[in-house]
Amino acid sequence: MCKLFVTDADGSLLDSNNKISEANINAINELREKGVIYTIATGRMFSSILPYALELRVNAPVICFNGALIKDIYTKKVYYYNPIQPDDAIEVIDVLKSSGYQVNLYIDDKLVVEEMNERVEWYLSFNTVEVDAVGDLAECIKNTGKGTAKIYAIGDIKNPAPVDPEVYDKLSKIVSVSTSGGGHLELNAKGVSKGNALKTLANMYNIKRELVAAVGDNLNDLSMIEYAGFGIAMANAPELVKIKADFVTKSNNEDGIAFAINRIFAKQQIMAV
Known part of the structure; x- marks a missing residue:
């Protein structure tokens, strides 16, 4: 049943x-x-x-x-x-940006990005949501003191590639890591x-x-x-x-x-x- x-x-x-x-x-x-x-x-x-x-x-x-x-x-x-807390989010953002990912944050049910670009437009092609382009994401978190419900890390949308094991290992020490296809990462608070x-x-x-x-x-x-x-x-x-x-x-x-x-x-x- x-x-x-x-x-x-x-x-x-x-x-x-x-x-x-x-x-x-x-x-x-x-x-x-x-x-x-x-x-x-x-x-x-x-x-x-x-x-x-x-x-x-x-x-x-x-x-x-x-x-x-x-x-x-x-x-x-x-x-x-249960969001990713500010300090953890800032650490994760640093790892992702240095690895070439587009970083999407979700604060107060809004999509928060540094700037509008091709990968953000790709994401918006199947998600009709409100977007805030705020500049430096780490500074945004420091200024607001807010965590993020999830971090979506967008890889290369033209030439998808597997996730680098070293990057995955770094991230998994801070947050829960899962994938949703295309070499993109979905990151949440531990647990x-x-x-x-x-x-x-x-x-x-x-x-x-x-x-x-x-x-x-x-x-x-x-x-x-x-x-x-x-x-x-x-x-x-x-x-x-x-x-x-x-x-x-x-x-x-x-x-x-x-x-x-x-x-x-x-x-x-x-x-x-």
Whole structure:
């Protein structure tokens, strides 16, 4: 049985055009009608995922910034928030800039960058969010005294390359590091992950992990796929994610979420016979 169903957004719920298919919408509507709690767990900021969450009428708070924030889309109540603290953020920024990354910060649900450039424009092509270009990011943090919900480090968008192991090692001593494809890095405070956020959400509703299903397509989804009683990988996921999952559904361009939902309830009906 499934009582809580959670999906990643990019590469899972959303197709390559950043749209939710009619089949996925219908399947999620049926899910809620069966009394299942449904929401989204994403690396995106709250304002970026909000239109999709409203379209799907999620009936639980959304998980944003890879688990750093749990927030209700209707009341705007924050249930959990664990940002990267200022001193750690400044240290990470230094490592990333010296390694050639474009650094995105997320402060007060705004995208904060040093300047507008090609990589920022690339990011904004699939994220409609408010942007502040503030100059030196470390100075911005020192002046405001605020941490950042997440740091997104954008690599070379024209010639994606694997993450340098030495850079990864330096960063992982300060923050939690995950990847979302393309050689880009997603950095959070230590202990922050989609899996831990999903556990927090399940506990809020007194739902055992055996009754939780989670779907994702990338390494930053791995923790919630492993936490869930029924972990689902998209067909477009890396092999490691598929290996760790209980089930591999179709791709994000083939209504993979709808296919997974139908599989779960078909299985439940068989078990009920």
